[in-house]
Amino acid sequence: MSTEDSSNRQTGIVAKWLNHRGIGFITPDGQEAEVGKDFLVHYSNIKQEPADGFKSLAEGTKVEFETTEDPKNPNKLIAINVTGVGGSNCDNYRGRRRNFHSKDKKEDDEPFVPGTQLFIGGLAEDCNWRDLKDHFKGNGEVKRADVFKKGGMGTIRYFKKEDAEAAIELLNxxxxxxxxxxVRLDKKAK
Incomplete structure (x- = not known):
């Protein structure tokens, strides 16, 4: 696939960025965020040279990209040659953090409420944050969902303490x- 051919370029939104792992997911325009439909992007496929030397993406940022077959999984496509719209530099994670999944509520503007974050253990190896969030949102409004691939663990954060308590009762x-x-209260959450 030619990196110079703009006819193969698509646009989308950065749905998730895991800065500590250097990977994220892009939802193509015209599609709802859906498990298996987002394209994985590795920091090495971001085409920019940031001043601080760290390539990253900000969640919620509009980007352009191409796709190619994942060398590790021939049945999947990954995003490559990722840029901002029109080939510009992408907004990066450092200094600009958005919580794309909490709609109009800004996670960083709200103080952490003790008793709202849950630890989830025993997750399937292929579980992702969207699956986890969908499973838990029947018990209240989920603020954030994260899955840690090693060890089958994750976290869920609710807006309300009562919703977190109900989830423990119903889903543990x-x-x-x-x-x-x-499913238990995450005592280490801050």
Whole structure:
């Protein structure tokens, strides 16, 4: 696939960026964020040279990109040659953080409320944050969902303490994606 041919370029929104891992996901324009439909992007495929030397993307940023077959999984496509719209530099994670998934509510503007974050253990190896969020949103408005690939763990943060308590009561010890999950208060959350 030629990197110079602009006819192969698509536009989309950075749906998730995991700065500590140097990867993220782009939802193509015209599609709802959906499991398996977003394109994985590795920091090495971002075409910019930031002043601080760290390539990253800000969640919610509009980008242009191309796709190619994932060398590790031939049935999947990944995003490459990622730029801002029109080939400009992308907004990066440093100094500009948005929580794309919480709609109009700004996570960084709201103080952390103790008792709203849950630890989730026993997750399936292929579980992602969208699956986890969807599973838990029946118990209240989910503020944030994260999945840590190593160890089958994740976290859910609710806006309300009552919703978190209800989720513990209703979902601890239940089956999710073929595994029995542990749901408890995350005592280390800040």
């Amino acid at each position: 010890g239940t089956e999710f994606q073929g595994n029995t999950i542990e």
